[in-house]
Amino acid sequence: MDKAKFIDVLSDSTGETAEKAVRAALLQYPDAGVQIRLHTRVRTPEVARPVLERAAQEGALVVFTVVSPELREFVHASTAELNIEAIDLIGSLIVRLGTFLDREPINLPSAMLPLSEEYFRRIEAVEFAVKSDDGKEPRNFKRADIVLVGVSRTSKTPLSTLLAQRGLKVANLPLVLGVPPPLELMEAPQDRVVGLTIGIDQLCEIRQARLRQLGMPSETNYAMREHVRQELDFANRLFAAHPEWPVVDVTKRAIEETAVIILEHLKERDERAKVVRSSLV
Amino acid sequence: MDKAKFIDVLSDSTGETAEKAVRAALLQYPDAGVQIRLHTRVRTPEVARPVLERAAQEGALVVFTVVSPELREFVHASTAELNIEAIDLIGSLIVRLGTFLDREPINLPSAMLPLSEEYFRRIEAVEFAVKSDDGKEPRNFKRADIVLVGVSRTSKTPLSTLLAQRGLKVANLPLVLGVPPPLELMEAPQDRVVGLTIGIDQLCEIRQARLRQLGMPSETNYAMREHVRQELDFANRLFAAHPEWPVVDVTKRAIEETAVIILEHLKERDERAKVVRSSLV
Numbered sequence: 001m002d003k004a005k006f007i008d009v010l011s012d013s014t015g016e017t018a019e020k021a022v023r024a025a026l027l028q029y030p031d032a033g034v035q036i037r038l039h040t041r042v043r044t045p046e047v048a049r050p051v052l053e054r055a056a057q058e059g060a061l062v063v064f065t066v067v068s069p070e071l072r073e074f075v076h077a078s079t080a081e082l083n084i085e086a087i088d089l090i091g092s093l094i095v096r097l098g099t100f101l102d103r104e105p106i107n108l109p110s111a112m113l114p115l116s117e118e119y120f121r122r123i124e125a126v127e128f129a130v131k132s133d134d135g136k137e138p139r140n141f142k143r144a145d146i147v148l149v150g151v152s153r154t155s156k157t158p159l160s161t162l163l164a165q166r167g168l169k170v171a172n173l174p175l176v177l178g179v180p181p182p183l184e185l186m187e188a189p190q191d192r193v194v195g196l197t198i199g200i201d202q203l204c205e206i207r208q209a210r211l212r213q214l215g216m217p218s219e220t221n222y223a224m225r226e227h228v229r230q231e232l233d234f235a236n237r238l239f240a241a242h243p244e245w246p247v248v249d250v251t252k253r254a255i256e257e258t259a260v261i262i263l264e265h266l267k268e269r270d271e272r273a274k275v276v277r278s279s280l281v
Numbered sequence: 282m283d284k285a286k287f288i289d290v291l292s293d294s295t296g297e298t299a300e301k302a303v304r305a306a307l308l309q310y311p312d313a314g315v316q317i318r319l320h321t322r323v324r325t326p327e328v329a330r331p332v333l334e335r336a337a338q339e340g341a342l343v344v345f346t347v348v349s350p351e352l353r354e355f356v357h358a359s360t361a362e363l364n365i366e367a368i369d370l371i372g373s374l375i376v377r378l379g380t381f382l383d384r385e386p387i388n389l390p391s392a393m394l395p396l397s398e399e400y401f402r403r404i405e406a407v408e409f410a411v412k413s414d415d416g417k418e419p420r421n422f423k424r425a426d427i428v429l430v431g432v433s434r435t436s437k438t439p440l441s442t443l444l445a446q447r448g449l450k451v452a453n454l455p456l457v458l459g460v461p462p463p464l465e466l467m468e469a470p471q472d473r474v475v476g477l478t479i480g481i482d483q484l485c486e487i488r489q490a491r492l493r494q495l496g497m498p499s500e501t502n503y504a505m506r507e508h509v510r511q512e513l514d515f516a517n518r519l520f521a522a523h524p525e526w527p528v529v530d531v532t533k534r535a536i537e538e539t540a541v542i543i544l545e546h547l548k549e550r551d552e553r554a555k556v557v558r559s560s561l562v
Contacts, residue, residue, distance in 0.1 A: 007381075014540070017302050028378075028379075028386035040544075041541065085381060090302065090305060093368060097310060098309075100286070100342045101286065103310045103313060105310060108308075108309070126439040129442075155404065157407055161446075255404070260295040260321045264321065
């Protein structure tokens with residue numbers, strides 16, 4: 001029973017949705033020792049067929065997202081004929097959306113659709129985030145949708161680019177012990193500033209790992225508990241002086257989860273703003 | 282029949298998978314005038330119930346990804362009781378994976394799982410990409426998994442951060458007419474360099490839009506057809522001199538699709554490398 005198990009993810013587009021869904025579901029089976037093989041932009045029966053035949057030979061599970069109804073039908077027929085375990089991830093969603101919306105699908109692979117305005121807005125946002133990383137462009141703070149503020153290793157950079165992919169302009173500023181933040185931070189709309197904090201144990205651990213990786217001694221101030229404590233205190237005092245900034249604790253949180261918490265804060269803020277336009281909570 | 286239509290996406294985690302799947306499926310119904318309402322980190326019946334009751338009142342479709350079997354059961358029961366159209370996106374995938382893997386699920390929301398080594402590798406990669414953007418750190422080229430090379434507005438920055446989220450270290454270098462690339466590019470492993478090209482019409486259009494946005498006159502060299510043509514020629518001559526670099530055309534392609542094409546090239550390269558270790562194709 002030690003045979004390797006394979007999951008073939010087959011898509012007529014980038015396969016991103018299918019891969020995400022399979023990985024999310026697989027997290028429920030840690031160490032299952034299964035290997036995902038991604039087959040992207042599969043758009044003809046000629047390309048799909050060998051993938052399916054190999055899956056049949058190796059007893060692989062096939063998970064597919066195919067938008068074209070002809071190809072989807074072909075995959076359904078082939079997996080039945082070859083006796084393959086197969087899961088159609090998007091087919092039934094498309095069909096049921098059509099019923100709900102009372103519409104016919106256009107049946108084009110999604111990545112082939114024309115580029116939209118929203119799409120250019122996202123590119124713009126990613127470039128803004130990269131340019132405004134690490135406090136490099138404080139004058140961008142006033143143009144940002146979100147300004148993330150926190151000590152080193154509170155996930156500011158990956159959070160910024162992840163939120164940017166949703167079209168939000170994000171700048172970030174590292175807090176360094178004893179260095180007052182630039183004036184531009186106080187001049188930015190204060191309801192767009194978000195503080196990031198983290199537990200001292202995890203922060204020391206991350207910073208020590210970081211130093212090891214850089215080949216530096218772990219007894220530098222950067223990772224010494226007393227220094228880290230002072231730096232976190234410094235950040236927390238700044239946050240306490242600005243009760244209008246939401247503060248998010250990133251300890252043991254995946255970037256994706258922290259991003260969602262920040263988006264929830266923004267949503268609340270916007271709803272509050274609708275009720276009382278002029279008040280700063 | 283002009284009533285607004287709503288889709289409530291409900292998740293006990295970040296809702297990313299569900300939202301991606303729904304948006305992908307919705308692309309098949311352009312201008313459907315439907316509004317997605319995202320409900321993230323819904324982890325108790327008390328939080329889920331009001332969302333479902335509102336969906337029932339407004340005739341909304343409910344799409345859910347709930348990992349906890351108790352909550353999933355609650356959502357199933359409630360949607361049946363309230364007569365709501367509902368789609369369980371991940372439940373059947375989890376159940377069928379369990380059968381395939383012959384395992385029991387651990388039933389924890391995915392974002393609550395401990396941080397893995399792969400996770401830290403991704404953060405590292407995003408930071409590398411941000412630091413190595415726009416030719417800022419040519420000495421990083423030799424440490425990069427991919428070095429993207431192309432003229433201005435060929436999506437280098439968004440591509441870099443997107444690939445970085447998959448754990449790849451990506452640097453990028455803008456090609457500017459008449460400026461020879463830095464020596465570091467030739468010193469980097471040549472099978473990691475990827476050229477980006479784009480059709481002249483789309484490039485002129487994008488650059489003109491860019492200038493408008495910056496409030497600059499559209500008759501600057503940057504967007505003038507003759508100059509753009511010379512710059513593309515310059516890039517293409519460089520690519521021709523390095524036939525070992527794959528060249529990807531980004532014209533009318535979504536970033537996600539270009540990223541997948543680059544990943545396909547890398548996969549092919551690695552497979553070739555396995556066969557003939559020493560040859561440079």
